[in-house]
Amino acid sequence: MISMLFSRGADGVPAPSPLDFATLALPATPNTCLLTPSTAPGAGHLHRDPFPVPVDDAFAAIRAVAAAQPRTFPLADYPERRQAQWVVRSRLMNYPDIVVAEVAPAGDGTGLWLYSRSLIGRSDFGVNRARVLAWLTEFEARLRRG
Template sequence: MIGMLFSRGAAGVPAPGPVDFATLALPSSPNTCLLTPTTSPGAGHLHRDPFPVTPDKAEAAIRAVAAAMPRTFPLADFPDRRQAQWVARTRLMNYPDIVVAEVAPAGGGTGLWLYSRSLIGHSDLGANRARVMEWLAAFEALLRRS
């Protein structure tokens, strides 16, 4: 844990495997936030209708959003799943959080799964939910402009 706190970027954070959103069991702690398409089964904290764009366009957009976020660094990439993961470090304490994004055809459009979770601590005071909302707003704005 100490290595994660004193590292920069994604250093010190073990690269996880892909997240299987169909079987993901959310923890009981309040330090996560999961956005799922409304057409997707399973638990999520937030839901959004699929977007009327191709998976290629949605994938490019969410990657552009991640690249524009401060203190956010690539962690893992699973192209066959259209899933990417990043480390987002908090401004004051440098805590590493993991953000996972995946796009897939859903409900006549493209669904977005966006999962932000803390690696340290029990509560995040709403930081992961705020991050998911910020990424979603930036994603939607980018799709509107293109």
Template sequence: MSAPISALFGRGGAGLPPAEPLDFARLALPPSPNTCLAAPPGGHPQAHVTVPLLPVDAATAWPVLRRLGEGFPRTTLVRDWPERRQAQWVERSALMNYPDIVVAELVPAPGGAGLFLYSRSLFGWSDLGVNRRRVERWLAALDAALRRH
């Protein structure tokens, strides 16, 4: 997805194309190194990070995941699809206001829930590891939130 230049000047989701649900089964990662995909074991052949199954079911984890973005600076919920247990956020960089998209989806799994988490830059080729660090930060925050839940 290519974002219009107006996305650089917006706040939150302003200036971004309308959000659409992401089909993780059909997701093909771009050749650029400015993405990071986390998936449950065997969930996606291009996953950069394997996420162990969550110790709670998807229905229990959904409200925790849905609120997760509120804890990160410059992060705004763009849209959610509760029937899919999928949500999309935009996180803007502090210095240049670049918008990065974060999409998360919970899927039922035996004994818990699987999590897909995809972070990608809308501009540029390399992100210098920003999306990978973001995914790791979100996974740690979700783990901590589920422990408190």
């Protein structure tokens, strides 16, 4: 854990692997937030109807959202799954959080799965939920701009 705090960027964070949202079991701790399409099975904290855009456009948009965020560093990219992962470092304490985004066909459009979770601590004071909502707002704005 100490190496995660004194590392920079994505260094010191456990090696990633693709996340399977169909089998994801959310932890009992309040330091995560999962957005899922309203058409997707399973439990999420937030839900959003699918977007009326092609999957590739949605994947480009969520990657652009991540690239524009402060203290956000690429962790893993799985283009065949249209999934990407990032490390987001807190400004004051350098705590690492992980954000995973995936887009896929859902209903008559493209669904967005967006999962933000803390690696350290039990509570996050709402940071992960606020991040998911902020990324979603920016994602929607990018899609509207085309």
